[in-house]
Every structure is written in structure tokens, then in C-alpha cells.
Amino acid sequence: MTPGMMGTMEMVASAAFRSMFARRLSMALALTLAAGAAQAQSCGDGVPRTxxxxxxxxxxxxxxxxxxxxDGAGRTHDFSTEPRVWRLEPDGPAHGVLRDGDQILAVDGALITTPEGGRRLANLRAGVPVALxxxxxxxxxxxxxxPxxxxxxxxxxxxxTAARPDANAAAEAGPAIYFGMELDCGDCGWRREGGDFRWHSTEPMRVKAAVPGSPAARAGLRAGDVVLRINGHELTERGAGRFFDRLTPGQAVRFEVRRGTRTLTIPIVPEVRRGT
Incomplete structure (x- = not known):
């Protein structure tokens, strides 16, 4: 083999290596970007970014x-009374249109106190005007x-009363704990009753996803697991979710789940709910 041929082969090999490296790098970047985009689609506690x-x-x-x-169609809000708006973002879409203390009566013609009105407010679409x-x-x-x-x-x-809520004492939408799982349980969610939060559910809770790196994921909870009991409480029974009010971050909670034909007990240590 002549030196010229060897030089040509080395150049071809070098070019092939650079091409392969570039493809692998582009794939790695694509995977990284895809992962980042997937994380950006979640707003915590399984609520999608819309x-x-x-x-x-x-x-x-x-x-x-x-x-x-x-609910069966995705997410919904449920109001038995017409809500007032507060803490409007200074550069948000409603700035200059809504004011603190305004009451929402209807959304796109649907009364806010009806299931359709709550569903419309919960399922906004970017760039699509909402008539309030x-x-x-x-x-x-x-x-x-x-939006x-x-x-x-x-x-x-x-x-x-209708007095402006104290920002420091305002009740968040659920107890201040975070497990990091998305649930599929029919008509379910937190409700505020008599000064306490209550979990209501019409169907058994099925884990739709465990947020990567969350307490649920670290404990081994998987998509498809059916939650039967939490600390011995069957949540499908009326009022059985009240003990959630007493849960605190850092305190292990026993989840009894059905996985296939097996029943497992998985302890999960919740964190402080994100965003509090």
C-alpha cells in the first residue's frame, strides 16, 4: 500500500469517524432536548402544562x-359559588382586563357553577380567546x-367572607405534601369542606405515571399500580381521605397497591409540595 493510499484511507476513516460522532452527538442532543421538553410539559403533581x-x-x-x-375528559374545576380572582400576574394575559376581586360568572357562555363552565376554565388553549x-x-x-x-x-x-384572602394564609389546592404521581380515578380531586381538605374519588386510584425523581418514583411505584389503601384507609369510601390533613413532609406513608395479581405495601416519604 502506497503512502498516498494510506493517507487517503486515513482521511476517509477520519471523515467517517467525524460523521459518526456528529450523528451520535446530534442524537444525544435530541434526547436531551426531548427530555427537557417532556419535563416542561408538567406543572407538578401531574397537572399538564397547557x-x-x-x-x-x-x-x-x-x-x-x-x-x-x-374527570373522564381530562381536567376540570368545580365551583359551587362564583369565584373571585386575585394575584393577577403583572405581565399576564388578564392584566389590564381583569381586576383583583372580579367574580367570574361564566366562561364562553357556560355558567362557572356548572360542570361545563368549570371544565372550560380548566382546559384553556393558548392563543384561543376566552369570553368571560x-x-x-x-x-x-x-x-x-x-391565554x-x-x-x-x-x-x-x-x-x-369576601374579604381579600391573606396571601400568607391562603389555602392551596390540597395539603402541602408532594408524592409526585399522576392518578387516573374518574371524578376525583381535593375539595375544601368545613375548613379542611377532603379527597373525593368515585373509582379506585390507578397510577398513570410517577414523576421521575419524585418520592413515588424513588419508592418504586409504577404506572398501572392500583392504590387500594393509604395508611390502612380505603379512599373510595365516603370521608376516608380526611387523614390526609394530618400528613406531613418527611413522614413515611404506606401505600397498599395491586400490581397484577400481587398486593404490595410501598412506603413513600412525601416532600413539601412544590410551589408552596
């Missing part, structure tokens, strides 16, 4: 309210707000 109006807090005066509960009927200072008016991409996860305050 669109937001920039409302930081919803207040229900009396009654029972639920935010981002799961509101009450401000005793007068009703109609406004339009165009932008983001997390539709306002805080929830249930108060006995």
Missing part, C-alpha cells in the same frame, strides 16, 4: 370548590382574554 390567564389565586366565599380534578362574564362592583360586564402557554394552576382560598 395555557394560563395569569390568575394567581381563586377565592370561593363559602361553598365547596375544587381545582384541576380529573364577570361581576365588578355590583355591575356585570363581558371581557375577552387570550398564553403556561401552568393553569392557581392557588385556591375558601373563606367565610
Amino acid at each position: 395555557a394560563t390567564l395569569g390568575i394567581g389565586q381563586l377565592q370561593c366565599v363559602g361553598g365547596s370548590c375544587t381545582l384541576n380534578a380529573r 362574564r364577570i361581576r365588578r362592583g355590583g355591575a356585570e360586564m363581558r371581557v375577552s382574554v387570550t 398564553r402557554p403556561g401552568c393553569n394552576t392557581p392557588a385556591l382560598a375558601v373563606t367565610p
